[in-house]
C-alpha cells in the first residue's frame with residue numbers, strides 16, 4: 001500500500017493543468033470528501049502497527065503534495081489570466097496589418113502639384129457642378145459657338161444654365177475673378193463629358209489646369225515652364241508645340257513630348273512616331289482676361305490643361321481607363337510601393 005501511495009505522490013507531482021476545471025478535478029480526486037486521501041486515511045486502522053508510522057508519514061506527504069500542487073496551479077492560471085486581461089493572449093500569432101495604397105490618380109496628381117509648387121504655383125479648386133458662364137461663356141465660348149461641340153456636356157435637365165464642368169478651365173475663370181495678378185495657380189479636379197465609355201475614354205476623368213498671369217508674360221515663358229514640367233515628370237525635356245485651336249487661348253498649341261521608340265510599348269503608344277501628346281496650352285485670350293476683370297493691356301499670361309488619367313495610364317502602364325474607377329482592390333493594391 002505504501003508503494004501505491006508513493007506512486008500517487010509521483011503522479012501528483014507530475015500533474016499539470018491548462019484550465020481551472022482540470023485543477024478542480026484533480027483536487028476532488030485527491031482531496032475531496034470521497035477522494036483518495038480520505039480512503040487511505042480510513043485504511044489507517046487496518047495497517048499493521050510497525051508500518052503505521054511510515055504509512056502515516058507517506059499519506060501526509062501525499063496530502064501536502066496534492067495541496068501544494070492545487071495551490072501552485074491555481075496561482076499559475078490566475079497570473080496567466082491577468083496577463084491576458086491587459087495584453088490579450090501573448091502567445092497568439094500576430095495579425096498582419098493591412099496598409100492602404102494611394103490611388104494612381106492621387107499619386108500622379110500629387111506629383112504634378114509638387115512639381116509646379118516648386119516654381120511658385122499654388123493649388124486652387126472649384127465646383128464640379130458649374131454654371132454656363134464659368135465653364136463656357138467667360139472662356140470665350142458664347143452660346144451657339146461651334147467650339148462648344150468639342151466637349152459633349154451633361155446639362156442639368158431642369159436648368160440649362162447648370163452643368164457638370166467639362167474641363168478645369170472653369171477654375172481659372174473663378175480664380176481670376178477673385179484674384180488680381182500676379183497669378184500662378186494650378187487647378188486639379190474631376191471633369192465630366194457625355195462620351196461613350198471604352199478602354200480609352202470615360203464619362204468622367206481628371207485634369208490639371210495651369211494659369212500664369214503677370215506683366216510681360218510671353219510664349220517663351222510658357223515653353224520653358226512646360227519643358228521644366230516634362231523633364232521633372234517624365235525625365236524627358238524634348239518637347240514640340242503644334243499649332244492648335246482653343247477658344248480661350250490665342251495662339252494655342254498642343255504639346256508633344258518626345259517619348260522615344262525603345263520598346264514595343266513605345267511604338268504602340270506613340271503610333272510609331274516617338275511623340276506623345278500630353279496637353280493643350282496657349283496664351284490666355286485677352287477677351288478671357290477682360291471677362292474676368294483683368295486689364296488685358298497691362299497683363300498677359302499663359303494657360304495649359306492636361307489629363308491626369310492619361311498620364312497615370314502612361315506612367316503605370318494601365319491598359320484600360322475603367323480600372324481607375326472600378327475600385328477593384330486587386331488593382332489598387334498594386335500601388336502600395338508608389339508615392
Ligand code: DAH
Pocket residue numbers: 166167168169209210246248249279280281282283302303304305306
Ligand atoms: N480645357 C482644355 C480641354 O479640356 C484643355 C486646355 C487647353 C486648357 C488649352 C488650357 C489651355 O488652359 O490653354 O481640352
